Amino acid sequence: MNTTSSPAESKYRTIWISDVHLGSRGCQADMLLEFLHEHPCERLYLVGDIIDVWALRRGIYWPQAHNNVLRYLLGVSRQGTEVIYIPGNHDALFRDHAGTTFGGIAIHRHAMHTTVDGKRFLVLHGDEFDSVVQYSQLAALFGSKVYDALLQLNRPVNMVRQIMGQPYWSLSAFVKGRVKEAVKYIGNYEQAVAREAARYGIDGVICGHIHHAEISRIHNLQYCNCGDWVESCTALVEREDGGIELLHWSDQQHALKAQAAIPALAA
Secondary structure, three states, X not given: XXXXXXXXXXXXXXXXXXOOOEOOOOOOHHHHHHHHHHOOEEEEEEOOOOEOHHHHHHOOOOOHHHHHHHHHHHHHXXXXXXXXXXXXXXXHHHHHHOOOEEOOXXXXXXXXXXXXXXXXXXXXXXXXXXXXOOHHHHHHHHOOHHHHHHHHXXXXXXXXXXXXXXXXXXXXXXXXXXXXHHHHHHHHHHHHHHHHHXXXXXXXXXXXXXXXXXXXXXXXXXXXXXXXXXXXXEEEEEOOOOOEEEXXXXXXXXXXXXXXXXXXXXX
16 A cells, blocks of 8 residues: 655645545544645545535534635635535435536536546545445444444544644544454445446546545556545545555644654754
8 A cells, every 4th residue: 555644745636535524523624624734736536425414414513623624625626726526425415416516616426537647547435336235234333323432432532642642543443443344344345346447447446435545456456545534534645646645644743743843953
């Protein structure tokens, strides 16, 4: 897997983020906004579940940080960044507006991205494959009150870690990664997405949906998953040479703070 945790501000050709879940209590909006400010780009893909309409239907939760993320996205689209929004299942109502633009943001059902070195990637949210991999099994495990409770515990756990000078860490992601059925589901999902992408004769696929960031080779193509901004706080980026990397913002954020704590050497 190609990953990086360079603390320096970087400008990338393209950035992909997914599963932000604005409107839900688990959304790490402040961390996302910090990441976006540190990493300007020419093209920004929003790969679904940006707004959690499901959560908003259960009860309105919309703090200022969530509003700030939307204002930032609209702002950079007006300033020249190409912003492409591919709705997911939690914001599926926006799929009815595919082919239109809102505030300079283009809405599409899916997209085909070509890297600077000529490789072609299918970009889609990925919930289309739920039935293929029997998503109901995972929903039974992680759509439950137990999983919601784990998400709620992320906040106090990380308050303690912050006091101790430790980077962000997701308890819910840690538990999910050790449950046999969840691991099996993730593997089946990756295989299903890769098989579909292989039908197009392209070089790779970029998706989200399962909150599991990954770059790997499957069926002779590159499978890339953005991860999420609820548990892992990750994004995919395209470098100026066309290479795609997975960034873990919690690692970068920790490196930035450590760098700032080092006193400047006297000239």
